[in-house]
Amino acid sequence: MSEPRHRLMDFVREEIMPHRFCSGCGCGTVLNAFTNAVEGIGLDSAKMVCVSGIGCSSWIPSPYFKSDTLHTTHGRPIAFATGVKVMRPDLTVVVIAGDGDVAGIGGNHLIHAARRNIDLSVFMVNNMIYGMTGGQVAPTTPAGVKTTTTPHRNVEPAFKVADLVVAAGASYVARWTTYHVFPLLESMQNAMSRKGFSFIEIMSQCPENYGRRIGLRTGIDFLRQFKEKAIRVDKARGMTEEELEDRIVIGKLCDVERPEYVTELQKVTAEQVDLLRAEKEKVD
Amino acid sequence: MALDENKRQYISQRGGKTYFMLGDEACAYGAIYAGCDFFAGYPITPASEVAELIAEELPKAGGICIQMEDELASMAAIIGAAWTGARSMTATSGPGFSLMQENIGYGIMTETPCVIVNVQRSGPSTGQATKPAQGDVLQARWGTHGDHNIIALAPNSAQECFDLVQECFELADTYRTPVILLMDGEVGHIRESVVMPELSAVKHTSRKIAERTEDVFGGQELIPGMIHYGEGMNVHVTGSTHLASGMRDVTTPHVHDELIKRIYSKIDSNRENIVRVETDLNPDGKARVGVISYGASARPARGAVKLARAKGKNVDFLRLITIWPFAKKQVAEFSKELDIILVPEMNLGQMSREIERFVDSDVVTVPRIGGVPHSVDEIYRVIMGVV
Secondary structure, eight states, X not given: OOOOOOGGGGGBOGGGOSOOOXXXXXXXXXXXXXXXXXHHTTOOGGGEEEEEOSSGGGGIIIIIBOSEEEEOXXXXXXXXXXXXXXXXXXXXXXXXXXXXXXXXXXXXXXXXHHHHTOSOEEEEEEOSSBTTTTSBOOTTSOTTOOXXXXXXXXXXXXXXXXXXXXXXXXXXXXXXXXXXXXXXXXXXXXXXXXXXXXXXXXXXXOIIIIIHHHTOOSHHHHHHHHHHHEEEHHHHTTSOHHHHTTOEEEEEEEEOOOOOHHHHHHHHHHHHHHHHHHHHHHHO | OOOOHHHHHHHHHHOSEEEEEEHHHHHHHHHHHTTOOEEEEOOOTTTHHHHHHHXXXXXXXXXXXXXXXXXXXXXXXXXXXXXXXXXXXXXXXXXXXXXXXXXXXXXXXXXXOEEEEEEEBSOSTTSXXXXXXXXXXXXXXXXXXXXXXXXXXXXOSHHHHHHHHHHHHHHHHHHTSEEEEEEEHHHHTXXXXXXXXXXXXXXXXXXXXXXXXXXXXXXXXXXXXXXXXXXXSOOEEESSOBOTTSOBOOSOHHHHHHXXXXXXXXXXXXXXXXXXXXXXXXXXXXXXXXXXXXXXXXXXXXXXXXXXXHTXXXXXXXXXXXXXXXXXXXXXXXHTTOSEEEEEESSSSHHHHHHHTTOSSEEEEEEOOSSSOOOHHHHHHHHHHHO
């Protein structure tokens, strides 16, 4: 009798399992939700390209998810993905990377991709720290937290990345946590099925290099906190900024139809090709 | 790559004529002739005219031109596009070229064919932003970190901008690597006649395609074939040290050793297939003085050599068309009977230093910075001073 095989094994590079995420890390949960989302909407992974940057969460697609993969330089996955999508709009292009990549060093690419409304799904795994390099302060680290590069305390406010992406003009924006796996999964499905720039900020945990600095030693400690701090976006709307401090607003933050970048580019090219052809026929 | 119908239509309508145009514009037209499908760039003097013309013309040939938010993104986007099978290009100048360096290294490490045009201007930093220079000769060679090799060509006329950008695309696909067209502001902004040939004269090399994902980054080949995205082959492209399959292995010493030496060697061992120089040897007997130059500097340099010969002096001349890999064999051969080699260049001696390594003759830089190219007279006086 052959060994029972998990139905999602077709979506991972089995030969390099087990994965290398630390015990309690949120990346495994995100990989789980992502593979379920892909399977759930019947996406053909042969028609997907996963793009990532540098950091722990960039390992979710590369090497673990089995599709065409582009593991890029730090901060630039959205810019690399833009080149892929413009030339192959028929492929589903997904960026999975961390807050350091997407909101820190690569923040400008995020803003402009959202503004263009290019048909990419960007899943930003926000663990509030530079985890892979050993726990340095991130633009998403809450104020007051001691990290290896803010040993006295962090004096900067944390970046509300999803709110920025709404303002920049994305089609679809949501925020979830690794506690809210089922709505996260559904949100990923929405993101990948619709046209336009989709962004999900996934609050995630790093017990190893963040949790130990704030007294959350295990993944479970984080999930408990995510559950307590989370507040639905519709409830949050009636609350003051003070009341929302230290809370995590979850849910769909925006869902609008806007002209998609590559579609518009292709229209320009088609028009110009036709004009040149007409010019030739006139000469002939 | 075979030209698609839209590009064939474009070339058949534009080709077979002589035009009067900027070097930058010739570079843009040359890219379309080369089958460029995708251009991403960011405005910068004196390279903006490349982007402007390609933005106007590339869509007519069925391609797409986009302006990115910066040069890092432009370089990233052309690499992403290359993995879909596109021929892709960007164009910039010194400051933008500096910003591209990390992703050029990524292109080298992932063996991604693409073309980077650098219309050099005076630096460092903002320098004389609108003035020409040749200060990026060594940045083109060593700008990105780590051990690597690079191909860079230097045109000295608008026609050569048109011709050499096409050669850059061919070299990029042949050697599966980023290739740099090292123009300068003088050549970029020169306005000259350019012959754009008929469609039947345009020839392209096809990119080699691998059969198995396991061989995309090595296998038995010095220059492995690619597999493009969307073929269901699960290609894994990473800038980390990797096995032939593309899978990361950053801890095994021999994996890194073999990968980097292979990537280095594919250009080094093909040096004689890549390198092109142009020589103009003294017709009236043995010269003891030689002049080596490249790009825009080669024009007054050659003028000065002709003037010196007209005065009865014996002078040899060599122009580097390929800047990198360095033409060490050709230059060593050229130098054999020479006591002294003068090197006019629009920097403080970047190529002179490289030439010095391969010749026994004395090498003397004829530097020029400040944003104004050498005059013929200035180089002529240096020649007359040493003959």
